[in-house]
Amino acid sequence: MATFEYEALDLTGRNKRGVITADTPKKARDQLRQQRLTPVKITNARTKGANGASFGQGAKARGAKHLKTKELVLITRQLATLVATGIPLEEALNAVASQSDSEKVRLLILQVRERILEGWRFADALAEDPKSFPALYRAVIAAGETSGDLGAVMERLATMLEKNRNMQNKAMTALIYPLALAIVAMGVVIALMRYVVPKIVVQFEDFDAELPVLTQVVIAISNALRDYGLLMAGVILIAGLAGWQGMKRPGIKRHVDRAVLRIPVLGKLMRALDGARFGRTLATLFAGGAPLIDALLGAQRTLANSHIRDQLDTTITMVREGAGLSQGLKRAAVLPPMMTHMVAAGEKSGELPALLDKTAGHLEEEFETATTVALRLLEPVIIVAMGLIVMVIVLSILLPTLRLNTLASGG
DSSP states (O other): OEEEEEEEEOTTSOEEEEEEEESSHHHHHHHHHHTTOEEEEEEETTTOOTTSOOTTTHHHHTTOOSOOHHHHHHHHHHHHHHHHTTOOHHHHHHHHHHHOSOHHHHHHHHHHHHHHHTTOOHHHHHTTSTTTSOHHHHHHHHHHHHHTOHHHHHHHHHHHHHHHHHHHHHHHHHHHHHHHHHHHHHHHHHHIIIIIHHHHHGGGTTOOSOOOHHHHHHHHHHHHHHHHHHHHHHHHHHHHHHHHHHTTSHHHHHHHHHHHHHSHHHHHHHHHHHHHHHHHHHHHHHHTTOOHHHHHHHHHHTOSOHHHHHHHHHHHHHHHTTOOHHHHHHHHOOSOHHHHHHHHHHHHHTOHHHHHHHHHHHHHHHHHHHHHHHHHHHHHHHHHHHHHHHHHHHHHHHHHHHHHHHHHHHO
């Protein structure tokens, strides 16, 4: 049977779009009429997209083929819910495609469905678009297919994706506000130094009295911004680009990541963030039926800090040689100590995935609490710093003014 995309009118005259499975376009129209819909357009989804391109190429031709993280999370949760209720996978895919408002998403899902109808394994069908479905995602799906409990595994996968995305959003939110506040504060100070101070300094040029040291320093900075402001901005931009390119080099990134972990507060936060991601991914893979070594390798790839990722090579080697996971994590000594203790408890009780999930949840809460406190402390620090800078600028203007007034009164 083929899959067709359709446009039809309901009894009220409203336009309806979706997908339908039938042997021929005629039978597809008959099915629509049985649903009390009037067919307007029937397109074979396997061979043509909305613009006549071959299946799966319509979105590619428009430069938007691959799924975004938000779309992948939504699709996974919908599929997990449907498959867990016992609906066959191809029907679940068809249902998700039917209710998607995005043509790109709909075509990709139908493409996967067609491969499954041809006899492909689900993970293999997803592998045809590795940018939309990463290797870790496919590994979890493959483990679920092997274990015969795809619905439960997809539920865990959906939860993991949602948790990871929430953590990323919280991390971004934690950085956006103080960064915006700092940029505004710097803009105000630069505007004062670049445009306000020079106009006021002109008033002192007709007097021979020596200006206070503070005023001379502020004037010197103002002149530097006026004469070399563009040059300084260019140097900062080039330095930023150089740093960004340098972070793409494994050696440089490893040194920077190691240094970040040594920073008192930030290092602990980054360790907790990577620990939560590692624990949740390992729990999902291992509970899905993946061998422990494969689960460790998959969880290792999700870590953002390259130093932690490299140090876990020691853990994987020890587990390969027969050591316990807790022993390997203790030897690596890069993840939060609580994770090592919880893994040891999980190995003894046989409930490793459940305890890893609990540990990940605790680390996520710790990260959220710490970032909230840091935000509340950082906001007044930036405001006070800006106030001090403005106060220095105002004093640099007032001091010579008061001195000139004194001289004028004495004269």
